[in-house]
Amino acid sequence: MQHGYWIRSKPVYHSLSWQHRAQAHVLVANGEAGRSIVRLLHQRLPDQPITVLYHPTQEADYSKSLVSLAGENLHVFKRESELWHRFEQILQQSVMGTRLYAAGNEYFLWQATTLAASHGVLSGDVMREQASSLARSVYCVHCKTISHRVTTNIAICTGCQRHLLVRDHFSRRLGAYMGLMIDAEEPGNVPEAEEVYP
Amino acid sequence: MSALKVIVSAIEQVADGICHFTFAAADGGELPGFSGGSHVVVSMPAHNRTYRNAYSLLSSPADRRNYQIAVRLQEQSRGGSRFMHEQVKVGSRLDISWPVNLFPISRVGHKHILVAGGIGITPFMSQVHELLRTGADFELHYAFRSPQYAGFIDQLQQLLGKNLICHDQSQRQVLDLQALLSQQPLGTHVYVCGPAGMVDALLSTAYELGWPDAHVHHEEFLAPPIGEPFTLRLKQSGKSVEVGAEVSMLEAMEAAGVDAPYLCRGGACGRCELEVLATDGVIEHHDHYLSDAEKGSGKKIMPCVSRAKCSFIELNL
Amino acid sequence: MNNLAYKRETFRDDYTYRNSPAAIRRFPFPFAEDHYMYSVNIEQHQPGAPGSIVEHAFDIDEHYVSECKDKLLTLAQDKGRYAALPHMMDAQWDFLELTMESLARDYPQLFTLTKDVDHWTWRNRPLEIEDSFIFGDASTLPLEPFDYMGRQVQGDFVLLDQREGTLFADAGFITSQADWSLAFDIGMSWHEWHGPVPQVEKMGIMDRALKFLMSLQQGSPVRRLNWTMTINPRLDTSPEHFPEWGPDKLTVTPQNAGEKAHLRVELQSMFRLPRSNAILFSIRCYLISLEELATYPRWAKRFHRVLKDLHPDLLEYKGIKVYHEAVLAWLSQHDDGAEIAAGTHPG
Secondary structure: OOOOOOOOOOOOOOOOOOOOOOOOOEEEEHHHHHHHHHHHHOOOOOOOOOEEEEEEEOOOHHHHHHHHHHHHHHHEOOOHHHHHHHHHHHHHHOOOOOEEEEOOOOOHHHHHHHHOOOOOOOOHHEEEEOOOOOOOOEEEEOOOOEEEEEOOOEOOOOOOOOOOEEEEEEEEOOEEEEEEEOOOOOOOOOOOEEEEOO | OOOOOEEEEEEEHHHHEEEEEEEOOOOOOOOOOOOOEEEEEEEEEOOOEEEEEEOOOOOOOOOOOEEEEEEEOOOOOHHHHHHHHHHHOOEEEEEEEOOEEOOOOOOOOOOEEEEEHHHHHEEEEEEEHHHHHHHOOOEEEEEOOHHHHHOHHHHHHHHHHHEEEEEEEEHHHHHHHHHHHOOOEEEEEEEEEHHHHHHHHHHHHHHHOOOOOOHEEOOOOOOOOOOOEEHHHHHHHHOEEEEEEOHHHHHHHHHHHOOOOOOOOOOOOOOEEEEEEEEOOEEOOOOOOOOOOHHHOEEOOOOOOOOOOOEEEEEEE | OOOOOOOOOOOHHHHOOOOOOOHOOOOOOOOOOOOOOOOOOOOOOOOOOOOOOOOOOOOOOOHHHHHHHHHHHHHHHHHHHHEEOOHHHHHHHHHHHHHHHHHHHHOOOEEEEEEOOEEEEEEOOOOOOEEEEEEEEEEEEOOOHHHHHHHOOOOOOEEEEOOOOOOEEEEEOOOOOOOOHHHHOOEEEEEHOOOOOOOOOHHHHHHHHHHHOOOOOOOOEEEEEEEEEEEEOOOOOOOOOHHHHHHHHHHOOOOOOOHHHEEEEEEEEEEEEEOOOOOOOOOOOOEHHHHHHHOOHHHHHHHOOOOOOOOOOHHOOOOOOHHHHHHHHHHHHOOOOOOOOOOOOOO
C-alpha cells in the first residue's frame, strides 16, 4: 500500500486453469514459470491441440519435466526473442477459439499480451499467472527507460541514474510500474530502499 | 432533453410490411453526424399519447442531409409502427433524439463478421458504409425467408459484391454457424441482429467454440423506460401529480409546476434524489446512483429515471 | 470576449502570468461550502452566463496566446505529450470538427471556418494560422488533426474509445496536467487510468461516473469542476518534469504563499463525438494566486476553511502536504471566522 490507498491499475493474477471450451491451446512461459505449466499439464487435459512455448532461464529450467508431459507439443527456446518469433507465427495462423495462456514474470506476461494485442487479441482474452519473483519492471517517467528486476521500493534508473520511487501505478502496455524521482523536491534526500518485491 | 426537429421527405415501401422513411432537418440544415450501428428514438404524437420507438439509422453516416429508418408494421403493434405506417406522410414533422450507438463496430478488431436475420439487417446498413470507408476486413451474412423479405438486397449487392453472403431459406440455404465461427482468424469480432432464435444460436455456438465474450456483439435495443401510470403525492406541498406510463416522475412533476432538483437527468449525479415516505407498491430503480442496499431499503428514489409499480407513492417534497 | 487583449506572459522560468481583475471575477471558484467532499458534481454543459467561463463550449480568455505558446514549449521538450493510437483517427477528425465549429461560431472575430463540401479553410487570427485542407484526409494537414487543433485550444484533451464495457484513454494532448503522465497512461481503461485516485474508489464514484459517461449522448455534453494547488503559475506540472517544479514546493513560506501558491481549478467537460462514438474529455486549467483570490474576501475565507480540514489522503494525493502549513498561515490572516453564506460567487 502506498500513501494509504489502493491503486486499481495494479493487475491481479490467478493460477492458470484449462479453458475447456476452445479450438486450441497455446501456452507461453519462461524460467520458474515452467513449474506452472507442469502443474497445468498434470490436470485433466482438454480435447483440443496444445502447444507449449518455453524459454528456460539461468534460475530455472523445467524443460525435462515439460518434455515428458508435453512431448512433441513442447518447443524450447534458448533465447526469449526466438520464443516471441514463434509465438507471433502461431498467432498469425490461429483461429478464434484459440486459448492463450502466459506464465512468467510480470514483464513477460505483458509482452505476451501486447504481442497478442497486435493480432487483435484483447487483454482479457489472455490468461496470465505471475510465477516466480515479484520483481518489478519500472518505467522512468523522466527518461522513459524501463529498468528490470527491481526488488526494492526505491531503485536507481538504469537510464538516467535518478532515484525512483516505485509506485503501484501499472501500465499494461509497457508492462511496468511508474517510477518517479523520489528526491525531486529535496535533491539528495533519498530514504533507504527496502526490498519489498522479492 | 434536446430533440432534433425533422421533416419526412420521402416514404417508400421496400418489402412486405416494411416502410422506409427519409428525414431531413426541419431547418433545412445538416443533421448531426453519427457512427455505424446508431439508432434514433422517434417521438410519435398520437392523439392521446406519445409513442417513442428506437429505429436504426440506415443511411450512410457520411450523408448529413438525410437520415433513413425502416419501420416494419408489427402484428401486435403498441401503436408506434402503426402510427408510422398510417399517420405519417411526406411533409410530416417529427421530433427524434440525437443518434445513440449501442451497437458499434470494435475499432480494435481485425476482422468483422456481420450476421443479419430479416429486418435485423437495419443496424448493419450504416455499419457497412463505415466499414467500407475505413477499408476494414469484413463480410455480411444475410439470412432471410425469401427474396421478397430481403430488404435492401440490391443496394447491398451493389455495395458489397462478394462480401455479401446471402442465405435464402426458401432455397434451403442454411447459415452454418459452426462452420462460419470455427474458421475465423484471431482478432475477429462477430455481430448479430435478428430473430431471438438466431441470436441465441450464434451466441451459444461462439461460446462453445471458445470465442471470448468481448468479441461477440448483439444489438440490444434500448426500450424507453416506460411503466404503468401512478399517482405521486408530495407531502410538503400537498400536491398530487399523475405520472403517465411514458413520462418520468421528474417530467411529470415539472409539467405540474413542481420545482424539483436535478442535474444530469441520467440517474448518475444523485442530485435529484428524493425521500420516499410511503407507497402501496414496489419501486422500480433504474438509476446508477443508489447502492443496492439503498435501493433495497425503499427509502430513496431518483425520479429522473426511476418509477414505481403502484397506485400511489408519497415523497418528502 | 471577442476583442481580447492577449497578455504576453510566461508559465515557467520568470512566471509573469497574472490575472486581470476581469479574469479574477470570472474565476471558477469551486467551493460552495466550508468543507470539501469529493463528488461527481456533473451538470449539463449548456451555454452559461455571458462573460462566464461556461458561456461557450470552449473558453478562450486573455491567456490564450501565451498558453498556446507554452504548449509548444512543452511539446518541444517532450513529444510524448501528444499520442494517438491508430484506431483513433475518426475521433481525431471529430475533435477537429467540434473545436473548429465551436470556436468559429462562438468567436467569429477570432476564428473563421469555411467549408466547400470536404474542402475546409481554417483561419486563426490570434495565432496567425491559416490552412486549407480536405476533411478526412490527414495528409492535407501539417499535423495529425488532433495534434493540429490541440495546439490551438486552451487546455488538455483525452479521447476515450468506448468498448468492452469501459472507456479507454486511447489518444491525448496533455501539456497542462495535474501530475499524470500521458506516455504512461495511454491505452489504459477508465479504472486503470484513475487507479491512483484515493478514497474515491471505496465510494464507487468512479464506477458511477463511468456508467454515466458511457451513456453520454451527442448534443448533451456535461461538465464538472475539479481542483488542486500548484506552486507558481505553472501549466506543465507533469510527472515527467517533476524534477523541475518539485523543488518549488519547498520554497513556500507564510510570507510568500500569497504570491507563490495557486489554486488550480479544472473545468472538465465531456462530449460524445459523432463519427467515432468516442468521448472527448476536455480539461481546462485555471490558475489564480492566493493574493488574487483574496481580492474577494469570502473566497479567501472559504478556501482557508476547506484546506484546514481536508482529508489527509487528499492532501497527499494533491501534493499539498509539504506546504499546507505555510498556505494555511497566509490564508488565516484573511479569515475572521465569520459565517459565509453558501455559494461560489465572488462578492
